[in-house]
Amino acid sequence: MNERISPSALRAVPELNYLNAINVARYRAIMRYMYLEYQRLKYWLKPEEIYEGVQTWGILDGYTLDLCLSDLEQLKSWGNLASRHDGGRALSLEEYMRKKSQYLLTPYAIEIERMLESLEKVKGYGGSLETSYFDTIAACVRQVRENTGRMDEGESLRNWELLYGAFKTMHENAADFIASLNSMQAEEMMATDGFLAMKENLVNYLQHFVKSLQRNAYRIEGQLLKITNPHIELYLTHVTEDELSKPRLEEAKSGEETLLELRQGWRNLMRWFVGDEAGQSELTLLEKAAKETIAKVVRSAVRLQERRRGGASRRLDLETVARRFAELDSLEEAHRLGAYVFGLFPSRHLQGEDRRETERSDASTWDEPPNIRLIRSRSRRRAVRGASEPMRNQSAKREAYREQVQEMLAEEQAFVDRMLAYGSVSISELAPMNGKERMRLLQWIGRCTAAASRTFVTADGCIVAVRSPAAGETGVLRCNDGELVMPDYRIEVTRGVLAGG
Helix, strand or coil, X not given: CCCCCCHHHHCCCHHHHHHCCCCHHHHHHHHHHHHHHXXXXXXXXXXXXXXXXXXXXXXXXXXXXXXXXXXXXXXXXXXXXXXEECCCCCCCHHHHHCCCEXXXXXXXXXXXXXXXXXXXXXXXXXXXXXXXXXXXHHHHXXXXXXXXXXXXXXXXXXXXXXXXXXXXXXXXXXXXXXHHHCCHHHHHHHCCCCHHHHHXXXXXHHHHHHHHHHHHHHXXXXXXXXXXXXXXXXXXXXXXXXXXXXXXXXXXXXXXXXHHHHHHHHHHHXXXXXXXXXXXXXXXXHHHHHHHHHHHHHHHHHHHHHHHHHHCCCHHHHHHHHHHHHHCCCHHHHHHHXXXXXXXXXXXXXXXXXXXXXXCCCCCHHXXXXXXXXXXXXXXXXXXXXXXXXXXXXXXXXXXXXXXXXHHHHHHHHHHHHXXXXXXXXXXXXXXXXHHHHHHHHHHHHHHXXXXXXXXXXXXXXXXXXXXXXXXXXXXXXXCCEEEEEECCEEEEEECCCCCC
């Protein structure tokens, strides 16, 4: 079930306006100074304190107290600041005449500055694959299963905070770490020679995580499946009661809203470890992603090693092998040495007809005469242009090809004349055919069935039409090399031109 969203969650956020305003530097300086003072437990600040604190940084030229007061009021109108009247004594006429106020960061503003502070520290995806979180989650789930009805006051809430905190941190860290290994920066680093130095540690780290995932995470899945729905409702109800028992000065969420959030959190936990109707669990996807990352790292390392080997000179090795070959006395020994040194050569497929002197199966390959093949060079260097060659006479080949085409056309015309003599004939009524005639007939049937009119016109103007048989009616096409059982089509061949053609 999808989580419902309230209209208030879709409202505009005016508290973010100061991040893109015209005077963004002034607003951000004020907000950052007040946030730092908030961390020092100083909450209500006077405009003079804020102005002096910002001025000590020396980053705003021409900044005055009046501008600071104007900026504070603007931030207040956006909802970033709250103000109250300052009842202290005025030390000068200017202070007495000016409306005195103190300013406080609102909860929204505190979270925005906290987020900005975190964003400034982001240098990449970060993350890690810590396995200790699985132990924490397993212990908390075991406690839920065994001690839900016997937990002390406040213990259910502590267990939930520990359980969901470990789950959320583990999931976010793992997702960030896997994403970092698939980023463009990681791709570029894997293409450098320095990657080989850290390859082993990275693979061991990933393999250790996968082993722990398989050993502990699936155990957690089994524990979760043993917890019944009434058991879960009782546990979440206790957590809600512990949460509502905390004293709060500001307006808090109702018990129903808190319970709905807890149920959604439990569904997230179940979906991650067990899965749901929509698909497999996040646990399975994480394991698959980790294994794919291991394979990717290994492939990158292999490519780097091959590139290193490819650039190494083997001149001395080849000279040593050449001397060994030169010292041999017989061709048989050379064959034997070649087998040891080079092994089997990569196969190459050469098109052509082999001329063999004998059909004996025990005849050696070395006894066969060579088949000469002209191989085009793959070198990018242009061959030196030599003397011009005379134009070759291809008249004999053209004449042979012309005779071949005329023979094919004569056979096709003979087949058309034969079908014209039939006029209209079914497959089962045809006289026996040879292989070429069968292929032409099947081509005719294919062209007709593919056309909307179920007809086509031959090159010499004959109209060929095919009529489909009744359902299930078959016929036998008799040929010199066998019989073909097929639908008993009726073929009609006439001379003329198609209507509208």
